[in-house]
Amino acid sequence: MSHCRKRCKRQLIKVARYFYRFLTGTLTQDSIEDDFELSTVCHRPEGLEKLQEQTKFTKKELQVLYRGFKNECPSGVVNEDTFKIIYSQFFPQGDSSTYAHFLFEAFDTNKNGSVSFEDFVIGLSIILRGTINDRLNWAFNLYDLNKDGCITKEEMLDIMKSIYDMMGKYTYPCMQEDAPREHVENFFQKMDRNNDGVVTIDEFIESCQKDENIMQSMQLFDNVI
């Protein structure tokens, strides 16, 4: 009740102030008190040496990465929207926003809604310079949407749908409606050893290590940078 009254009083004061300004002809002033949120958050990464310790990139590579990063995000952090925009530019024919969202979740290790350069570079380091196991771990982390240690069918379905969304509508042959679902079934057949409906990290790593294709494709990341 008092809250209401306080709000009423505030509104009345605002109206009175408005009329006063109207009658005396003062020019409109920038209402500073309304802007509480800061427009720019500036984040600086920690030193180059520290990042070098944390990641497996050389100094030059870090410099190149940072220059690209800072160019797109002068404030030093990427928020999810910018992330999605940047990622969507690589996949113009489909909708990559869901997958970008999952990626964002995977990169944002401290869950603060923005990816700083450290998160970015640490993630990249694992993918591009890590061991096969590291990479598989990272991939598992990506799939495990609620980060509870196991992948359920629903989570996998979400991921699969997001991947198929990226393909877009214009494919040849035409995409079936239940293609993601089928794909998930295949995946679970392959991965789920004990058929309990979820895939744990050990099952995942074990199955992947047994699969030739996957092992080979993991080599692709060796010389991306």
Added chain:
Amino acid sequence: MATGVAAWLPFARAAAIGWMPVANCPMPPAPREHSKKQDELIILNVSGRRFQTWRTTLDRYPDTLLGSTEKEFFYNEETKEYFFDRDPDAFRSVLNFYRTGKLHYPRYECISAYDEELAFFGIIPEIIGDCCYEEYKDRKRENAERLMDDQEENKDSRLPNMNFRETMWRAFENPHTSTMALVFYYVTGFFIAVSVITNVVETVPCGSTPNQKDVPCGERYTVAFFCMDTACVMIFTVEYLLRLFAAPSRYRFMRSVMSIIDVVAILPYYIGLVMTNNEDVSGAFVTLRVFRVFRIFKFSRHSQGLRILGYTLKSCASELGFLLFSLTMAIIIFATVMFYAEKGSSSSKFTSIPASFWYTIVTMTTLGYGDMVPKTIAGKIFGSICSLSGVLVIALPVPVIVSNFSRIYHQNQRADKRRAQKKARLARIRIAKKGSSNAYLQSKRNGLLNELLDLTVKEEEQHMNKTSSLLESQHHHLLHCLEKTTVTFIYFIVDDYGLQPMKTPKISFVDEQLYEQNCVEGAQFSRSPSLSSQDGFTGTCCTRRSRKRIPLPNASLSTTHTHTHTQGLQELSAIHIQCGDQPSLSTSRSSLNIKSSERSRINCRGQQITTAVISLPSPTNFPPDGDGHGLPNPLSTPPTINTTSSSNIVKVSAL
């Protein structure tokens, strides 16, 4: 792929890790980087100002000059930098585009210079950022309008190969093209004025007859006015019919505003002629006379200011519409209010809302006739609010209309100014061009004199050599080669007629004035030709012709030439013969190179010219130096040729 995020490609490729475990089939092999190039600094030297940037920055936009391998063409090995001979100020925006991904248009930059820079660097102007795009487009439109105006000027001066109809139309549209058109223009203007004044004076009360009240002049001198009216209408009708006949597109002409005004101006007269006897519609007939005042609009053909006003009104149609609409709204509101406010008072003039409209309009436009005034206090209050708001409502759209008018008016003034300046500009440019061609002629003369003395005196070359730059000499050599290319045959005429009158060649390569001048002066010198003077004349005469390298004349010359050839006539149409004591020439070319002193030996009998046939490909252009022309004669010719040539220039050249 969208450029600008090329830096994030490694990230996108890394993010593909999410697809690997779920993929059913093996992945294709990744492309290998052949040279693991470290990111390096590139130096771009633009007219001395050095810009440095990373190579990857430039690689962001691979379809531009700097982003592709095209820049390798500009690579300077010694200094290890890329050198561009362009404007460094404009290059700033270009480089900033690579750095930030946004192209800005600097306001101080000339729009066409900027466009050229963008075109050079392979950047399409459409990607100019939103902040600068509007400005860019506005400037571009302005520039285009200006160029279009200039083009329209050029269209005016068309070749006189138009048929009668087209000439007439042109005379109508542009009275300054011919005197007839001007006369017609003024006559019609005069009659329009006469007609309008007649209409006005018709209604003035002239002296009154004793027993009647004042009668208007129209009724007193009916016949006179009728005759005047008839004359004017006849002129207008003739003018309209002529315009209709001459119009390139009659349908479009009939739809145009001016023609409608014309029709409206003359129609009442004809309708009046038809219906004079019918009493019932005479009332309507009187109304029709009102339309005669439309004749005054015919003046807009004569006055540019009126036309500008018309354009302005047309272009501000929406503002005028808004003005009207807002006024109507305000009038209705205030009329209603005033009516109800004044309803109470007795003997109020505000009898109904429409009656109050009149008061509202008069008040809002601050006229205030005073025939209707509110009497109640409420009425007075609302009346004052009404007049205050009237000022505002009218004042708002007016600046827009005024600025439009000002813009169009200045545009027109600019067009006129440009037209006036153009003539002066062209004249000045022509003078400058003549200067350069004179330089060519000079050097040619000197150059050929060089050839002349080549075989004989070597040391005289030095002082003959004019110091001309390498570029100049190369250019002159080019022109010379052209001359030589275009000569096939040279004929000389054996002419027994005596002093051949100056034959104006069918195709003259020579500048008109100079040619006539030479002809005249040449004749005077027929008795005593001196090398130098002949040099001068023929030099200019002959060499002049090289200036106009018009293919057309060439072709026709060739036809005449071949024509004469086949006919066996040894008449060279282009020979300008001038007889006089000609220094003699020997047959061989080298004889031409004899010194002046020797020439006097040769006896040329006044009006005698021998012909000499020179076949291809010995292009003997007539050496523009005075004498003769080198006619190396492969065919037989008498050792001493009484070739006149000397100042005749054999303008032979015709392919």
